[in-house]
Amino acid sequence: MKEEFTVKTKMLMQLYYSRLSEKDRRHYAALESLKLGRGGVAYISKLLRIDKSTIVIGRKELESAEKFSIPAGKQRKPGGGRKKNGKPS
Numbered sequence: 001m002k003e004e005f006t007v008k009t010k011m012l013m014q015l016y017y018s019r020l021s022e023k024d025r026r027h028y029a030a031l032e033s034l035k036l037g038r039g040g041v042a043y044i045s046k047l048l049r050i051d052k053s054t055i056v057i058g059r060k061e062l063e064s065a066e067k068f069s070i071p072a073g074k075q076r077k078p079g080g081g082r083k084k085n086g087k088p089s
Helices: 005-020 022-036 041-049 054-065
Strands: none
Touching: 005 022, 005 041, 022 041, 022 054, 041 054
């Protein structure tokens, strides 16, 4: 894989990435790595300063959308996040 992006494009990718939600960041990084093919995960990981495993998780989420579906307008799956009254369930 050769370096595909100009300096300006890299800066715009980093800026756009910084403005996304956590889930959208994973998905964006996964899509960009898929475009690049072999070596894409390592390249995007370095460019966006994220762990490679985050990109792999994003790829899995995109490939099996039903399994990882999160309702529109929500950040987490049902049951995710802090429990009410601080009591574990």
